[in-house]
Amino acid sequence: MSERPQGAGSSNQIRLRKLATDGRLTEYAMAAPADDRALLVSAAYEITWPIVFGRVTRRVELARGHLACYSSIRHLADECLDGFHDDVEAVVEDLLTHSTKPIINLEAWITSRLNAATVDAYRRRRGQRGALQRPRLPKWLAEAVGNDPWLTELATQILVWVGVDATAGAAIWPLDSWSQRRAAITGDQSGSDAATVAREIEFVLRAMRRKHEWFTQYVEEPQGRKQPPIGGGVYLADHDIGDQAMPTTARDDVDDGRLMELAATAVDVIAHRLAQGEDITTIAAEVVKKVFCLGTGAGDIDRAPLEGRTDDEQISTFMTDPAVIQRIIDAVHSIAALQGSTTT
Structure with a gap:
């Protein structure tokens, strides 16, 4: 009997669940014609996206301080929405690739593999961008920043940032979230502002440039592949105030x-x-x-007085x-x- 669907929507979810229960989902998905596989992918997407948002996306957005993104998919910023879709696609691909044994509780099985599926896909995307797949701070760089706890953390965050799709609006670096992280690590609440972090970023980048080839390969080139800042701003490197945007948006x-x-x-x-x-x-x-x-x-920091x-x-x-x-x-x-x- 043919297993091609007679309808769409929930009927395809039922069919996917039956294949998973029988332990034949991967076998069927690999042999299915393109249009049939597309229906399975759509059904898998409908099943997995609520799990990904609840278990992965919300945790990430809360850590970033994106309260609106945390609250609802409808409120995800563009770059956060892109990351959400990347994670869902990774989980769907994992489901269709590794469902080789009977799965009784599909949602529980998907949840158990969330971390492995999303982390592996994340590392692959970093590798495609040319960034370090597992950012680790070289000993020479830690010594160059004096083994300072905050500066070594900042250097690690720079290595992470250049390899992800996320952008920081009209800025090059996520100064606000890094300011909060600085305050948490140093205990310096009043001194952990965007201007201070911008100066420290410049200091860390200068330390990184001591190894020119390393810097070019793992920082400069991956950063150059990121989406340009919103508004196509022109950036001026100023060692007193850090990278400052001259936005072209109204x-x-x-x-x-x-x-x-x-x-x-x-x-x-x-x-x-x-x-x-x-x-x-x-x-x-x-x-x-x-x-x-x-x-x-x-x-209002970029506005003229009054x-x-x-x-x-x-x-x-x-x-x-x-x-x-x-x-x-x-x-x-x-x-x-x-x-x-x-x-x-």
Whole structure:
């Protein structure tokens, strides 16, 4: 009897699960015609993506400090979404390649192989980029930075960063997340800012350049294969302030993007606290004020004096108006209702 599908969607998932239960999924997938294999891949994707997002993506995004990306697939930034798809594709390929024995609980089997599948694929992608597959700090480089705990960690992070697809928006390096890491390692909260980390990156890069061929092969060339920073900015190396972008994107577009990300974060925080049983009339104003009005000012560092945004001041004023608060409450209820309808 032919095992080619009579329908699509869930019927292909049922067929895939039956093949896995019988221990014949890999055998069938390897021999299947291209169009039939594509249907199996699609069914496998539908089964695996929730597992990958819940077990891999959210952990990664939380470690990066990407709260919006952590909250929902809908909020994944472009580079984070690319990484998510890479991981799902790796897990799907692993499923179709290694399902040679009967699998009773498919989700549990996939979960047990998540780390191996995604790490192996990650290393292959790094190798294709020309970066070190397993970044390790050479002894000579550790000595060149004085075996300093933070600087050796920063050097390792540079080796990791040049080999991944992720970008840092309009910057070359993820200064904000590395500033947080610096604070955690050194205990220097006030001194761990983007400008300090930028200067330290330049120091580490100078140390790396002592081995010219090594630097070219494992840092310069892999970094050159990364997607250009958003906005196609022109970068000027300044040893006093680090690499600074001269963005070509419109300022309003940048501001709108920041506000959209903050709004997504506010909605998710409110939804989470609602799920904990808190009263929306109590938390709406509090969350919006915290999310929008307690920034560090890093977003305005590239502006001329007196040209900074005044959104936080306007929002603080608006939040004293009961009508504004009620509109926020209504909007959250509408979003929650929409999300509920799309998951049923």
